[in-house]
Amino acid sequence: MASTRDRISNGFVSFLWALAGIAIIGLMWELTKLIGTIIDLPFNTSNQAMPHIWTMFSAFSLPEVRGSDTTVFQAVLAASTYSLTLALGGFVIGVSVGLLLAIIMQRFLFFERGLLPFVIASQTVPLIALAPLIVGIGNQISFGPIQWSTTYSVMFIAAYLAFFPLSVGALRGLQAPSSTSLELMRSYAATNNKVLWKLRFPASIPYLVPALKVSAAAAVVGTVVAEISTGVRGGIGRLMVEYARETTSQPAKVYVAVFGAILLGLVVAAAITAVDVLLTRNLPKKGLA
Amino acid sequence: MNSKLSYLWPPILIAALFLGAWQLLVVVQDLKPFLLPAPSLIASEFSNGATLMWGAAFYTGTTAFLGLLFGTIAGLFMALLAQRFITVNKLVTPLAAGLATVPIIALTPILNNMFNITSRTPRVLVTAIIVLFPIFVNVMRGLIQVNPLQVELMRSLNAAPRTTLRILRIPNAIPFFFTGLKIAAPLAVIAALVAEYFGGPQEGLGSRIASAAANTAYGRAWAYVLAAIITGLIFYLAIIAIERLVTPRSAQLHVKA
Amino acid sequence: MTTTFDTGSALAISNVSKVFNKGNENEVIALSDVNLNVHTGEFISLIGPSGCGKSTLLRVIGDLTGFDSGSVQVSGKSPEDARKERLYGIAFQQAALFDWRTVSKNIELPLELAGWDKSQREVRSAELLEMVQLSEFGNHRPWELSGGMQQRVAIARSLAVDPPLLLMDEPFGALDEMTRERMQNELLRIRLDTGKTIVFVTHSIPEAVYLSDRVVVMSPRPGRITAEINVDLGERTETTRESDHFFHCVTSVREALRLHDTSGTSTSSFRGEV
Numbered sequence: 001m002a003s004t005r006d007r008i009s010n011g012f013v014s015f016l017w018a019l020a021g022i023a024i025i026g027l028m029w030e031l032t033k034l035i036g037t038i039i040d041l042p043f044n045t046s047n048q049a050m051p052h053i054w055t056m057f058s059a060f061s062l063p064e065v066r067g068s069d070t071t072v073f074q075a076v077l078a079a080s081t082y083s084l085t086l087a088l089g090g091f092v093i094g095v096s097v098g099l100l101l102a103i104i105m106q107r108f109l110f111f112e113r114g115l116l117p118f119v120i121a122s123q124t125v126p127l128i129a130l131a132p133l134i135v136g137i138g139n140q141i142s143f144g145p146i147q148w149s150t151t152y153s154v155m156f157i158a159a160y161l162a163f164f165p166l167s168v169g170a171l172r173g174l175q176a177p178s179s180t181s182l183e184l185m186r187s188y189a190a191t192n193n194k195v196l197w198k199l200r201f202p203a204s205i206p207y208l209v210p211a212l213k214v215s216a217a218a219a220v221v222g223t224v225v226a227e228i229s230t231g232v233r234g235g236i237g238r239l240m241v242e243y244a245r246e247t248t249s250q251p252a253k254v255y256v257a258v259f260g261a262i263l264l265g266l267v268v269a270a271a272i273t274a275v276d277v278l279l280t281r282n283l284p285k286k287g288l289a
Numbered sequence: 290m291n292s293k294l295s296y297l298w299p300p301i302l303i304a305a306l307f308l309g310a311w312q313l314l315v316v317v318q319d320l321k322p323f324l325l326p327a328p329s330l331i332a333s334e335f336s337n338g339a340t341l342m343w344g345a346a347f348y349t350g351t352t353a354f355l356g357l358l359f360g361t362i363a364g365l366f367m368a369l370l371a372q373r374f375i376t377v378n379k380l381v382t383p384l385a386a387g388l389a390t391v392p393i394i395a396l397t398p399i400l401n402n403m404f405n406i407t408s409r410t411p412r413v414l415v416t417a418i419i420v421l422f423p424i425f426v427n428v429m430r431g432l433i434q435v436n437p438l439q440v441e442l443m444r445s446l447n448a449a450p451r452t453t454l455r456i457l458r459i460p461n462a463i464p465f466f467f468t469g470l471k472i473a474a475p476l477a478v479i480a481a482l483v484a485e486y487f488g489g490p491q492e493g494l495g496s497r498i499a500s501a502a503a504n505t506a507y508g509r510a511w512a513y514v515l516a517a518i519i520t521g522l523i524f525y526l527a528i529i530a531i532e533r534l535v536t537p538r539s540a541q542l543h544v545k546a
Numbered sequence: 547m548t549t550t551f552d553t554g555s556a557l558a559i560s561n562v563s564k565v566f567n568k569g570n571e572n573e574v575i576a577l578s579d580v581n582l583n584v585h586t587g588e589f590i591s592l593i594g595p596s597g598c599g600k601s602t603l604l605r606v607i608g609d610l611t612g613f614d615s616g617s618v619q620v621s622g623k624s625p626e627d628a629r630k631e632r633l634y635g636i637a638f639q640q641a642a643l644f645d646w647r648t649v650s651k652n653i654e655l656p657l658e659l660a661g662w663d664k665s666q667r668e669v670r671s672a673e674l675l676e677m678v679q680l681s682e683f684g685n686h687r688p689w690e691l692s693g694g695m696q697q698r699v700a701i702a703r704s705l706a707v708d709p710p711l712l713l714m715d716e717p718f719g720a721l722d723e724m725t726r727e728r729m730q731n732e733l734l735r736i737r738l739d740t741g742k743t744i745v746f747v748t749h750s751i752p753e754a755v756y757l758s759d760r761v762v763v764m765s766p767r768p769g770r771i772t773a774e775i776n777v778d779l780g781e782r783t784e785t786t787r788e789s790d791h792f793f794h795c796v797t798s799v800r801e802a803l804r805l806h807d808t809s810g811t812s813t814s815s816f817r818g819e820v
Contacts, residue, residue, distance in 0.1 A: 014379075014382070014383035014386075015383065017379045017380055017382075017383050018380075018383035018384050018387055020380055021380040021381060021383070021384045022384070024380065043403045043404050043410075044402070044403050044404070045403075048402070049402040049403045050402075050403055110299050111299075113295070113296055113299040113300065114299030114300050114302060114303040115300075115303060117300045118300065118303070118304070121522065123475065124471075124474075124475045124521055124522060124524075124525035125475065125478075125517070125518040125521035125522055125525075126475065126478045126479040126482050126517045126518065126520070126521045127518075128479055128482065128483060129482055129494065129495070129498055129513070129514045129517040129518070130514055132498055132499050132502040132503075132510070133498070133502055133507065133510055133511065133514065136324075136502055136507065136510075137324055137325060178640065178642065180638045180639075180640050180642040181642050181644070183605075183608075183610045183636070183638070184636065184638070184642050185659075186609075186610055186629070187608055187610065187629060187634070187635075187636045187713075188632065188655070188656050188659045188660070189629050189630045189631075189632060189659070190659050194659055198644075198655065198658070198659070199644070202644065202646040202647075203644075203646075205646070213389065213390075216390055217389050217390040220390050220391075220392055221390075221392045221394065224392040224394065224395065225392065225394060225483050225486075228394075228483070228486050228487070229483070229486045229495075229499065236395075237392075237395075240395055240398055241398070241487065243398075244398030244401065244402075244487065244488075247398075247402050251402070254398050254399060254402075255399065257395070258395050258396065258398075258399060261391065261392050261395035262391050262395070264391075264392070265387070265388070265389075265390040265391030265392060266387055266390070266391065268390045269386070269387055269389065269390040269391075272390070282645070282646050282647075282687060283645050283646060283689075284645055284687075284689040
């Protein structure tokens with residue numbers, strides 16, 4: 001459909017503008033460094049604290065450790081991919097549980113009244129503070145021969161951060177159908193399950209998509225933060241902490257890791273946008289302005 | 290009266306059942322505190338260490354508050370700029386949208402290098418940057434999504450853009466601003482807390498939770514988590530209170546316009 | 547319109563009452579002792595000011611809401627059984643089409659729920675699209691259609707399982723006057739083709755008169771039937787709306803409505819101006 005194509009081309013134009021925005025930030029960075037050499041700024045503008053942009057880019061191809069074959073960029077890419085897997089796992093679990101809870105809350109008034117206040121309150125509190133403790137618990141758990149690994153803890157944290165925004169959005173969506181639509185389904189003697197599949201689910205899409213965006217963001221941030229606070233190796237969160245410690249010898253290295261974290265976020269944003277286009281392609285386009 | 294009660298008892302019942310089941314699980318299964326401390330243990334650790342909790346919460350809360358303040362000011366300023374200049378809008382809006390899924394907290398080590406890591410500054414800055422985007426996005430929405438009929442009315446009255454901004458767009462943006470604040474305030478607490486994991490002063494909630502967990506003082510670690518949750522709630526409720534205070538006045542402004 | 551209906555009873559309502567917020571201070575008697583019989587193939591309109599219970603009565607017939615006392619028989623069955631056996635189709639003021647389904651798929655929705663095969667459904671929806679003259683629009687999305695076209699899809703949907711009874715709640719209420727008159731003619735044509743019994747709720751006196759064999763006048767506080775006016779206009783043609791007999795019928799309905807207008811003083815002053 002033409003409108004889908006329009007959205008893609010609009011997206012491309014936005015992308016070009018975003019690149020221009022990034023270029024301006026880069027210019028400001030160098031300008032700040034320049035000013036720092038002339039007057040005394042209240043922060044450190046030395047090459048060690050604020051490396052030149054080109055130093056950052058050259059750090060991409062540095063060997064990861066002395067004498068190693070892998071470059072910093074390859075290491076960062078591998079770590080970002082690993083974090084992406086964990087975030088994706090957490091996202092899928094969180095979304096599934098969130099949807100299930102939304103369905104239960106929609107079906108039973110008792111659970112809506114009993115759980116919704118906590119779901120909403122939990123969005124306002126720093127549940128991430130639990131991260132170091134989740135690992136502590138996880139290390140003690142085993143299901144038969146399967147030992148809980150710390151990667152599960154990271155996924156678990158990502159999942160529960162993704163779960164809350166989704167369940168609220170999904171509940172709102174499931175409750176979105178007009179009373180007329182519901183009367184219509186009743187006139188067809190449709191069962192509750194049919195009403196759910198044929199009406200409530202499709203009608204919830206416009207509410208579900210923004211909730212998915214928030215959940216995806218929560219899963220990514222949750223993964224990175226969980227990696228940092230639990231010290232799980234292999235992911236971009238831990239790599240950032242490690243590279244940050246090397247700033248005295250290799251100041252530009254940490255920027256490659258930050259770049260990796262941003263890349264991770266952008267990949268997820270792109271994926272979610274694709275899901276958005278896919279899910280809403282048959283729906284009227286609202287708010288084009 | 291009756292209907293109010295029917296809204297109150299389910300959450301209370303569920304909370305009671307949840308805490309009861311937790312306590313029972315710990316007692317019956319004889320779980321060690323390192324696995325899962327009982328609610329009663331957490332409560333007693335919390336009240337015993339009240340001054341410690343308060344101190345840590347105050348430290349992290351101050352970071353979050355300063356970050357929220359600076360981030361909000363920057364976000365408002367950027368939104369006004371982007372509303373006025375289309376180029377700024379085109380440069381910033383896609384960046385803001387893309388950054389929604391980016392773990393901005395990753396900037397902390399960089400800021401730790403640029404600023405004095407032993408000070409609060411890098412933490413406040415990273416919090417401010419995280420806060421900036423939801424404020425910007427929501428206020429921008431409020432400035433732009435005005436009733437087209439009202440815009441036409443202002444045009445028919447030959448109002449200057451500045452006047453339209455003051456009389457129409459800013460009052461229209463106030464509810465959106467609070468929506469942004471309600472997203473930003475919990476984020477500020479989370480950012481202030483997580484930024485502590487990157488090193489620096491050890492006074493805050495994040496550092497305390499991590500060190501209590503590392504020292505196997507799990508009851509105390511959970512008590513700090515409780516303090517963090519309370520801090521988050523205070524921020525959120527404060528925003529709600531301010532919104533209640535401000536909104537009627539903005540509604541009056543609306544009527545006058 | 548010749549009286550083609552037989553004497554079978556499509557709808558028998560006796561002594562039906564319904565109260566909202568019972569025992570509460572804002573108690574409303576929505577329906578008070580309502581009696582109504584509709585023959586198979588008959589077209590009746592329920593008309594009256596807002597709050598007279600006409601929509602509530604329609605919902606009672608469709609088992610979309612309950613009632614407190616009396617009895618309702620739809621084709622000799624209780625409203626609940628009639629609903630479960632899909633003995634009626636319904637259309638509302640909002641077309642209530644599902645945005646995510648194509649026009650054809652919207653019409654097929656009741657068939658899906660009634661367990662029809664895919665191939666049977668497709669044949670039936672093509673048939674219905676032809677009936678409402680939207681054959682080229684089967685693959686369109688409902689939001690790409692005009693309001694009148696959307697309402698035609700909703701009518702096709704209400705006819706999908708070929709139910710003997712059609713319930714219509716101000717289906718043309720949101721349309722402009724020209725589209726509305728066109729839709730009224732289409733509805734009469736469909737009625738002629740299908741022989742359905744139709745219960746039609748409306749605010750518009752000319753609409754009620756033009757469409758119906760019988761206009762049932764209702765009035766509020768409490769909601770009740772205050773008059774029944776037989777319309778004997780014969781077959782509707784282009785000149786029907788301009789005929790003296792049409793105006794005569796409109797006047798009778800208008801007077802029946804005025805007679806029970808509870809805001810009495812304004813009625814007499816209005817009468818004076820005429």
